[in-house]
Amino acid sequence: MVLGVSGGIASYKAASLLRLLTESGHSVTVVPTEAALKFVGAPTWEALSGRPVHTDVFEDVHEVPHVRLGQHADLVVVAPSTANLLAKAAHGLADDLLTNTLLTARCPVLFAPAMHTEMWLNAATQHNVELLRSRGFSVLEPASGRLTGADTGPGRLPEPEQIYTACVNLLDERPRDLQGKHVVVSAGGTREYLDPVRFLGNRSSGLQGYALAEAAIARGATVTVVSANVALPDPAGAEIVRVVSTEDMRREVLSAAADADAVVMAAAPADFRPAERVDAKIKKTPDGTTPDIQLVENPDILAELVRTRPEKKPMIVGFAAETGDDRGSVLDHARAKLERKGCDLLVVNDVSGERVFGQADSEVVILGADGTEAPVPHGPKLSVAHAVWDAVVDRLGQ
Structure with a gap:
């Protein structure tokens, strides 16, 4: 692998990325720009990578590094990618070893932008990003947050x-079979507040929803995540819309679905909410009586998506966390839900015995409205996510 580092204050974070790459068994050559070495020196990169560091095409000329590095790499990642570096890459400029490497690379190339908000939002930078993406390069969306000094906004380097x-x-x-597609993924569990400190909720962690977002980004999609109370790092490259309640999620999912090709409802919206929310914390009473809390049913987002979509677009995927009982098995209940909801696919989790919630691995069955049934064996949730997108892609083609 080649890790390109351009000249921004976020260069120090690339050292953590390098450590993650090398510790997972990858052989990494670091190619910084001259400006990058003003932030983090060559000895740091050499110590962490175990390889010499060069910036100039005229060093070790007999090895032709400006051609060899790009030709032999399995992946080139540039983190951080400054506005200047993105502009050079978009327009084919090659005035140092890193930009020469980008021109000769025949492997996937990933850019992780980092710059001030004004620079990221500038029309020239946005045009350069669109140009790079149109040529098949991967350009992550920067994170939003604290930048250099007191500035905040989009432009922060995603976490390593x-x-x-x-x-x-x-x-x-x-x-990259989702290239040019817009997909919407809901994730997490909604909360319905009883008072300022208590709520009705569920155990959904958002792990599967975020894995679906990461997998879709890797396959070239534009991804919107409607995220309910998730305490995980945002998937790099996704637009994150944060919500709290089921009504919040309903509003944002329906809005995002208007121009989507597929919607995957991996979140766990609360089925009920208190009929009234009180403004003060509910107190214990001296006589030990308990409050009488009336519940009302929340809107069914999945059913509404199916009911209101024009001409069966977008494709809609539901999730079902089920347990078996004396009325039927997990799959019996799931098939009934699929028929009741009317979605195109239903991903079924057996959640009996403390399984699935908060776990890194999962095992599902993907049911299709066309009668198909595809078991996905136990494995990482990212693998499950790719299996879901495989099923979506198959049907989008039809």
Whole structure:
């Protein structure tokens, strides 16, 4: 692998990315720009990578590094990618070793932008990003947050763990079969507040929803995540819309679905909410009586998506966390839900015995409205996510 580092204050984070890559067994050559070495020196990169560091095409000329590096790499990742570096890459400029490497690369290339908000939002930068993406390069969306000094906004380098995940996805050699598609993924569990401190909720962690987002990004999609109370790092490259309640989620999912090709409802919206929310914390009473809390049913987002979509677009995927009982098995209940909801696919989790919630691995069955039934064996939730997108892609083609 080649890790390109351009000259921004976020260069120091690339050292953590390098450590993640090398510790997972990858052989990494660091190619910084001259400006990058003003932030983090060559000895740091050499110590962490175990390889010499060069910036100039005239060093070790006999090895022709400006051609060899790009030709032999399995992946090139540039983190951080400044506005200047993106502009050079988009327009084919090659005035140092890194930009020469980008021109000769025949492997996946990933850019992780980092710059001030004004620079990221500038029309020239946005045009350069669109140009790179149109040529098949992966350009992550920057995170929003604290920048240099007191500035905040979009332009912050995604966390090293997120960039690492994006690298792994690209190395997985999945086809970019969602290129040009907009997909919406809901994730997490909604909360319905009784008072300022208490709520009705559920145990959904958002892990599967975020894995679906990461997998879709790796396959080239534009991804919107409607995220309910999730305490996980945002998937790099996704637009995140944060919500709290089921009504919040309903509003944002329906809005995002208007121009989507597929919607995957991986979240766990609360089925009920208190009929009234009180403004003060509910107190214990001296006589030990308990409050009488009346519940009302929340809107069914999945059913509404199906009911209101024009001409069966977008494709809609539901999730069902089921347990068996004396009325039927997990799959019996899931098939009934699929028929009742009317979605195109239903991903079924058996959640009996403390399974699934908060776990890194999962095992599902993907039911199709066409009668298909595809078991997905126990494995990482990212693998489950790719299996779901495989099923979506098959049906989008039809």
